[in-house]
Amino acid sequence: MRLLIIEDERELAKSIAKYLSKENYIIDIANNFKEADQKIGDNEYDCALVDLMLPDGNGMDIVKVIKDEQPVCGIIIITAKDTLDDKVLGLEIGADDYITKPFHLAELNARLKSLIRRRNFSGSDEIKFTDLTIDIDKREVKVYGKLVDLTKREYDILLFFISNKERVVTKETIVEHVWGDDSSVFDNFDFVYTHIKNLRKKITENGAKDYINSVYGIGYKFSVK
Amino acid sequence: MKLTNKISRYFLFSSLFLFIIIYFGLFYIIEQSIRKEADAQLKHITAKVLNEVKMGNVVNYPPYIEINPINPDSIESKKPYYEDVLIDFENGDDNEPFRQRISYVQLGDSTYEVIARISMKEKNSLFESISIVIFSGIFLFLIVMFFINRLLSRRIFNDFYQTLDKISAFSLVSIEEIQLNKSNIEEFEKLNTAIKFLANKAQNEYKSLKEFTEELNHEIQTPIAVIKAKLELLIQNMNWDEDDLSILEIALRNLTKLEKINKSILLLNKLENINSYEINEINLKDEIQTVLDFYADFINAKDIKVKTKETTHNKPKFSANSSLFNILLNNLFSNAIKHNVVSGDIIIKFDDSKQNTTELIISNTSLPPKNDTKNFFKRFYKESDSPESIGLGLTIVKKICEIYKIKINNSYKDGFYFTQLLFPKK
Numbered sequence A: 001m002r003l004l005i006i007e008d009e010r011e012l013a014k015s016i017a018k019y020l021s022k023e024n025y026i027i028d029i030a031n032n033f034k035e036a037d038q039k040i041g042d043n044e045y046d047c048a049l050v051d052l053m054l055p056d057g058n059g060m061d062i063v064k065v066i067k068d069e070q071p072v073c074g075i076i077i078i079t080a081k082d083t084l085d086d087k088v089l090g091l092e093i094g095a096d097d098y099i100t101k102p103f104h105l106a107e108l109n110a111r112l113k114s115l116i117r118r119r120n121f122s123g124s125d126e127i128k129f130t131d132l133t134i135d136i137d138k139r140e141v142k143v144y145g146k147l148v149d150l151t152k153r154e155y156d157i158l159l160f161f162i163s164n165k166e167r168v169v170t171k172e173t174i175v176e177h178v179w180g181d182d183s184s185v186f187d188n189f190d191f192v193y194t195h196i197k198n199l200r201k202k203i204t205e206n207g208a209k210d211y212i213n214s215v216y217g218i219g220y221k222f223s224v225k
Numbered sequence B: 001m002k003l004t005n006k007i008s009r010y011f012l013f014s015s016l017f018l019f020i021i022i023y024f025g026l027f028y029i030i031e032q033s034i035r036k037e038a039d040a041q042l043k044h045i046t047a048k049v050l051n052e053v054k055m056g057n058v059v060n061y062p063p064y065i066e067i068n069p070i071n072p073d074s075i076e077s078k079k080p081y082y083e084d085v086l087i088d089f090e091n092g093d094d095n096e097p098f099r100q101r102i103s104y105v106q107l108g109d110s111t112y113e114v115i116a117r118i119s120m121k122e123k124n125s126l127f128e129s130i131s132i133v134i135f136s137g138i139f140l141f142l143i144v145m146f147f148i149n150r151l152l153s154r155r156i157f158n159d160f161y162q163t164l165d166k167i168s169a170f171s172l173v174s175i176e177e178i179q180l181n182k183s184n185i186e187e188f189e190k191l192n193t194a195i196k197f198l199a200n201k202a203q204n205e206y207k208s209l210k211e212f213t214e215e216l217n218h219e220i221q222t223p224i225a226v227i228k229a230k231l232e233l234l235i236q237n238m239n240w241d242e243d244d245l246s247i248l249e250i251a252l253r254n255l256t257k258l259e260k261i262n263k264s265i266l267l268l269n270k271l272e273n274i275n276s277y278e279i280n281e282i283n284l285k286d287e288i289q290t291v292l293d294f295y296a297d298f299i300n301a302k303d304i305k306v307k308t309k310e311t312t313h314n315k316p317k318f319s320a321n322s323s324l325f326n327i328l329l330n331n332l333f334s335n336a337i338k339h340n341v342v343s344g345d346i347i348i349k350f351d352d353s354k355q356n357t358t359e360l361i362i363s364n365t366s367l368p369p370k371n372d373t374k375n376f377f378k379r380f381y382k383e384s385d386s387p388e389s390i391g392l393g394l395t396i397v398k399k400i401c402e403i404y405k406i407k408i409n410n411s412y413k414d415g416f417y418f419t420q421l422l423f424p425k426k
Helices: A010-023 A033-042 A059-069 A084-092 A105-118 A152-163 A171-179 A181-185 A190-205 B003-054 B121-156 B158-169 B186-234 B242-271 B284-294 B296-301 B322-338 B373-377 B393-403
Strands: A002-006 A026-030 A047-051 A074-079 A097-100 A126-129 A132-135 A140-143 A146-148 A168-170 A212-215 A219-222 B065-070 B081-087 B096-107 B110-119 B280-283 B305-310 B317-320 B345-351 B357-365 B407-413 B416-424
Touching (some): A010 A026, A010 A105, A026 A033, A047 A059, A059 A074, A097 A105, A105 A152, A105 A171, A105 B186, A126 A152, A132 A152, A152 A171, A152 A190, A152 A219, A168 A171, A171 A181, A171 A190, A171 A219, A171 B242, A190 B296, B003 B096, B003 B110, B003 B121, B096 B121, B121 B158, B158 B186, B186 B242, B242 B393, B280 B284, B280 B322, B284 B296, B284 B322, B284 B345, B296 B322, B322 B345, B322 B357, B322 B393, B373 B407, B393 B407
Parallel strands (some): A047 A074, A074 A097, B305 B345
Antiparallel strands (some): A126 A132, A132 A140, B081 B096, B345 B357, B357 B416, B407 B416
């Protein structure tokens, strides 16, 4: 997996690269249009993150370049402008997904993974995590081949956890991912605890290990360690 | 009161005052000269009569000339004098006014009083005529004033009223410059120039403030994104103790708040350009159900019961941009959940029976507000101590209501907080 991050804010690009470093991707960073153009010419990428606002050009044009030169490359656009026009236009010219600044790294990671799965680079619709198997198409979870009956929310939380395995995710990030941006108006995320408690119970009942670790005050870490 | 009316009122009062002075002055002067004239004639007549009498002729023409013997002791002085009297000389019903001169004459041993009189009847009719002339004058003056007034309002003030209409219709938000008609009246042209200057200045200031806010909003997003990413990387470190984690958590939470404030201001700014939003037909009940479904987990977490009361089985519809309308309902219902009590209620009431409006009342159980509920719509107003509240939600709601001419009211009564929305029917 080779990934290109096109982002003029160096620190943000570095943070994204660091967060994704656990995934064993080869990550290139381009800080402007020129660098991006050059890198696309030199290497083949599976995925690109494109910031629409670049100092020396429009990110939309980069999307066009990628689409022309590397049609298999998946594209997620990063937009600072919270305007629908940019998103729609970005998707129209071939971007696969978009994310609005400022975003959670865990959210970006989940989007990226989902895109990679959709593009089917691994050749399978199944995700395996030790004793868990998730069928993305059917939205089914099996423990040792046995079907676990999860609610929609529980399934979404589990998938989000697995996308961000071995990382701490905050309760807020989970809520925004599973319930949507509008849910962030609430300051009380205690109800997440109930969903996670149920999820944990359903998985362990079927013989899987308890991978969900609470991180004091902040959130959770899905981990085999 | 209109300016022309005000001016003519002053005109009217001062001219009425003048007319009254002229009226009485005229009376006085004419009366004086008539009297003077009459007195001179009476003196003349008396002299002639006395001459006749001295010549031995009998002169007696009542009521004009009377000569009566009198007792000289009954009078104080023999000086002639004038006076006004009323005499009923024809035995009629009317007493006629006379001017008379009484003088005394000594003929032999006897003293006589000589009375000469002139009828003053004509004087009254003269005054009547003067009154008629004066009052006709006033009446004519009133009529002329009335028409001058109308003419002034129509012709001269026309430019002024046009300018006034333009100012009333003026919008800060509009990108169009204010267009005022030329006036050939100097004062109004000066006024137009001043208004144009002021309007352009206001529009430019507004535009630059808006641009500044937008730029600021966008500029802030990048540093927030960097801080957020760095903090999220920091929490990945597993060596933190609980105190460190709590510091990180607070930092992240406040960053989220900053992000929310920024987004809300961005949205408020965007709402100004309403023309750019497409209009969809919205089914109110379905839309509310969507929002309730969306918040189901939050509603259950607080054990809140949602009840719907309706007077109609119709499906009230409304035309608005669906995203904006969704924001409106989201804000109202998230408030109804956030500020609710545990095991409380949310009651949704529809009334479609009114002719011009569809009424929607959303009420929720809540603790009594500390301040007047009208304050809730103010920018950055916070009723609760909740640190996550940024106090812009209802400001956004109000703005969206303004755009779609929805009347919104709120109140608190008997443990319930009410939000009333009146949707105009087409």
